[in-house]
Amino acid sequence: MTRPPSITRIRPCQQRAVVLLSGGMDSTTLLWWVTRHLRVPEVHALSFRYGQKHARELTAARWQARSAGVAVHKVVDISFFAGLTTGGGVALTDGAVAVPALRAIRAAQRDQPSTYVPNRNMILLALAAAYAESHGIADMYYGAQSQDEYGYWDCTGDFVERLNDVLALNRRKAVRVHAPFVGLRKAAEVRIGLQLGVEYGHTWTCYRGGKHPCRVCPACVERRKAFVEIGMRDPLG
Amino acid sequence: MTRPPSITRIRPCQQRAVVLLSGGMDSTTLLWWVTRHLRVPEVHALSFRYGQKHARELTAARWQARSAGVAVHKVVDISFFAGLTTGGGVALTDGAVAVPALRAIRAAQRDQPSTYVPNRNMILLALAAAYAESHGIADMYYGAQSQDEYGYWDCTGDFVERLNDVLALNRRKAVRVHAPFVGLRKAAEVRIGLQLGVEYGHTWTCYRGGKHPCRVCPACVERRKAFVEIGMRDPLG
Numbered sequence: 001m002t003r004p005p006s007i008t009r010i011r012p013c014q015q016r017a018v019v020l021l022s023g024g025m026d027s028t029t030l031l032w033w034v035t036r037h038l039r040v041p042e043v044h045a046l047s048f049r050y051g052q053k054h055a056r057e058l059t060a061a062r063w064q065a066r067s068a069g070v071a072v073h074k075v076v077d078i079s080f081f082a083g084l085t086t087g088g089g090v091a092l093t094d095g096a097v098a099v100p101a102l103r104a105i106r107a108a109q110r111d112q113p114s115t116y117v118p119n120r121n122m123i124l125l126a127l128a129a130a131y132a133e134s135h136g137i138a139d140m141y142y143g144a145q146s147q148d149e150y151g152y153w154d155c156t157g158d159f160v161e162r163l164n165d166v167l168a169l170n171r172r173k174a175v176r177v178h179a180p181f182v183g184l185r186k187a188a189e190v191r192i193g194l195q196l197g198v199e200y201g202h203t204w205t206c207y208r209g210g211k212h213p214c215r216v217c218p219a220c221v222e223r224r225k226a227f228v229e230i231g232m233r234d235p236l237g
Numbered sequence: 238m239t240r241p242p243s244i245t246r247i248r249p250c251q252q253r254a255v256v257l258l259s260g261g262m263d264s265t266t267l268l269w270w271v272t273r274h275l276r277v278p279e280v281h282a283l284s285f286r287y288g289q290k291h292a293r294e295l296t297a298a299r300w301q302a303r304s305a306g307v308a309v310h311k312v313v314d315i316s317f318f319a320g321l322t323t324g325g326g327v328a329l330t331d332g333a334v335a336v337p338a339l340r341a342i343r344a345a346q347r348d349q350p351s352t353y354v355p356n357r358n359m360i361l362l363a364l365a366a367a368y369a370e371s372h373g374i375a376d377m378y379y380g381a382q383s384q385d386e387y388g389y390w391d392c393t394g395d396f397v398e399r400l401n402d403v404l405a406l407n408r409r410k411a412v413r414v415h416a417p418f419v420g421l422r423k424a425a426e427v428r429i430g431l432q433l434g435v436e437y438g439h440t441w442t443c444y445r446g447g448k449h450p451c452r453v454c455p456a457c458v459e460r461r462k463a464f465v466e467i468g469m470r471d472p473l474g
Contacts, residue, residue, distance in 0.1 A: 076321060080314055084364060085371035119367035119412075122403065126363045127321060130356035134322035153408045162406065166359065166399040171390045175356075 014040045018132045018140040020124060021045040021073070023061030025223060026181060027143035028203045029193035033180065034141050035068045036196045044072040044137065046128050050120060051082030060204040067199070076127065085118050121154035122163070125177060129167060132175045145181040145189055157182045186222055187229035194232065201235035212237065251277045255369045255377040257361060258282040258310070260298030262460060263418060264380035265440045266430035270417065271378050272305045273433050281309040281374065283365050287357060288319030297441040304436070313364065322355050358391035359400070362414060366404060369412045382418040382426055394419045423459055424466035431469065438472035449474065 017040045021027045034040050045068075047061040058075060065073035125142060132140050144155040153159065160179045168174050181189050193200065205223045206213035213220045213236055227234040254277045258264045271277050282305075284298040295312060302310035362379060369377050381392040390396065397416045405411050418426050430437065442460045443450035450457050450473055464471040 074321075077317060078315075081364075081367070084311075084313060084368050116409070117367075118370040118409075119363055119407075122363040123360065123367060126356055126359040127318075130318070130354075130360060131321050133355040153406050156406070159403065159406055162399065162403040166396065166403060169390050169393070169396055169399065170356075172353070172355075 014038065014139050016040065016042040016044070016135075016137045016139075018044045018046060018128050018135075018137050019070075020128055020140070020142050021047050021061045021065060022143070023047065023057035023059070023064065023203060024143075024205050024219075025186070025193070025200065025203050025226075026145050026189065028060070028064045028200075029189050029196075029198055030141050030143040030181060031064055031068050031070070032193060032196045032198045035070070037192075040139075043068070043070040044074070044131070044135065045070045046124075046131060047073070047075045048124055048127070049075060049077045049079050050117070050124075051079040056204040056206075056209050060202055063202045067202070074131075078123070078127070081120070081123070116152055119154070121152075121159075125163060129175045129177075133170070133173050136173065138173065138175060140175055140177050142177050142179045143181060144179045145184050145186060155182075186226035190226045190232070191230050194230075199235070203236075205236075251275065251376050253277065253279040253281070253372075253374045253376075255281045255283060255365055255372075255374050256307075257365055257377070257379050258284050258298045258302060259380070260284065260294035260296070260301065260440060261380075261442050261456075262423070262430070262437065262440050262463075263382050263426065265297070265301045265437075266426050266433075266435055267378055267380040267418060268301055268305050268307070269430060269433045269435045272307070277376075280305070280307040281311070281368070281372065282307045283361075283368060284310070284312045285361055285364070286312060286314045286316050287354070287361075288316040293441040293443075293446045297439055300439045304439070311368070315360070315364070318357070318360070353389055356391070358389075358396075362400060366412045366414075370407070370410050373410065375410065375412060377412055377414050379414050379416045380418060381416045382421050382423060392419075423463035427463045427469070428467050431467075436472070440473075442473075 017034055017038075019027070019031050019034055021031055031043070031045060035043055045061070045065045047058055047065075049055070049058060061075070062073065121144075125140070128140055132138070142160065144160065146155075146157075157179065160177050160182060164177055167176065190200070205219045207217040207219050208214045213223070215221075215224065224234060254271055254275075256264070256268050256271050258268050268280070268282060272280055282298070282302045284295055284302075286292070286295060298312070299310065358381075362377070365377055369375070379397065381397065383392075383394075394416065397414050397419060401414055404413065427437070442456045444454040444456050445451045450460070452458075452461065461471060
C-alpha cells in the first residue's frame with residue numbers, strides 16, 4: 001500500500017481519535033485510513049453544517065460514518081457562520097455568488113478563489129480540538145491534501161504545523177492535528193482509498209450540489225483528473 | 238497615561254478594527270482604549286453567546302458598545318458549543334458543574350480550573366478573524382491580560398503570537414490579533430480604563446451571574462483586588 005507521508009508523528013496504538021469528516025473524497029479516505037489502516041478502535045467523526053448551499057456532502061458523511069462503524073458521528077450546526085461572513089463574496093455559502101469554473105479561477109489569478117470560505121478550516125479545527133480536549137482525546141485527523149490547484153492557504157502542511165504550535169501550549173491536554181495526506185496528490189489518495197475499499201459513489205465533491213456532479217467546478221475537475229490519472233472510473237460518472 | 242506594552246506592533250492610522258467584547262473588565266477597557274486612545278474611527282465589536290449560564294455579560298457588552306459608539310456590534314450565537322464540550326466538566330457552560338471559589342481552585346492545583354472552557358478562545362478568535370477577513374479589516378483586538386492567577390493557557394502572549402503565525406499564512410488578507418494588555422496586570426488595566434472614563438458599573442465579571450457579584454469566584458476576587466490595589470472603589474460594590 002502507498003504509504004502516505006505524515007507531517008506529524010502519529011502516536012502508536014491510538015485508542016481514540018477525532019476525524020473531521022465533510023463527506024468529500026479527502027476526509028472520507030482519511031476516515032477509512034484511520035479506522036482500517038491505523039485501526040483506531042474508537043473514532044469520533046465530526047461534520048459541520050456551515051451554511052453550504054447543499055447538504056449532499058452531509059448525506060455522504062452520514063453514510064460513510066455508518067459504513068465505517070464509527071463510535072460517534074456528530075453533525076455540528078454552525079450555519080450562523082454564513083451570516084458572519086456575509087458580504088465577503090463567498091461562493092460556497094452566499095446564495096448571490098455563483099460557484100465559478102476552475103478555468104475562470106485560473107484566468108482571474110486571484111489570491112484565493114471565491115470558493116474559499118474565510119478562515120473556515122481554522123474554525124472547524126478549533127471546534128474539533130475543543131471536542132477532543134473535553135472528551136480526553138489527544139489525536140485529531142484532518143483531510144487536507146497537497147493538490148493546491150486553486151490555492152487554499154489553510155490546507156497546507158505549514159498551516160497544520162503552526163496550528164499544532166498553538167495547541168501545544170495547552171497545559172491541560174494538548175490535542176494534535178494530523179494531516180497524513182497533506183503531502184499527497186489526490187490521485188495517490190484515491191489509490192489508497194480504493195485499496196481500503198472506500199466506496200467513492202457515496203462521497204460528494206461537486207461544489208454545486210445538483211443531481212449529478214457539474215464536471216466544471218474546481219472540485220469536479222480535480223476529482224475527475226484523479227480517477228483518470230490512476231486509470232479508474234469514478235463511480236459518480 | 239500608563240502605556241500598555243504591546244506584543245504586536247500596531248499599524249499606524251488604523252481606520253477599522255474588530256474588538257472582541259465579552260462585557261467583562263478586560264475587553265471593555267480594550268474597547269475604550271481602541272476607540273478613545275487609538276481613536277480607530279470604525280470599530281466592529283463582536284460578542285459571543287457560547288452557552289454561558291447567565292447573559293449579564295452580554296447586557297454589559299451591549300451597553301458598552303452603544304456607549305462607546307461602535308459602528309457595528311454583533312452578538313454571535315454559538316451556544317451549540319456547550320453541547321460539543323458536554324461531559325468535560327466545564328463550569329461556565331455546564332449546568333451540572335458549580336463555579337468554584339478561587340481558593341478551591343488553588344487548593345486543587347489543577348492544570349486548568351473548571352472555569353476554563355476548552356479551546357474557547359481559539360474558537361472566538363478564529364470566528365472573529367473570519368469576520369474581519371470577509372469585511373476587509375486587518376486588525377483585531379483581544380483583551381487577554383497577564384494576571385494569570387488561575388492559568389488560562391489561551392490568555393498568554395505566546396498564544397497570541399503563535400496564533401498570529403498561523404494567520405500570517407493567509408495569502409489573501411492576513412488578519413493580525415493585537416493583545417495590548419497581555420503584559421499588564423489587572424490593576425494597571427483598570428487604571429487605564431478609569432483614565433479613559435470607562436464606567437465599570439456597566440461591566441460584568443462574576444462567573445455566577447446572580448443579582449450581585451458573588452465575591453468569591455476567581456473573577457470576583459481578582460476584580461476586587463484590582464480596585465483595592467489602585468485605591469478605588471468598584472462601582473459594583
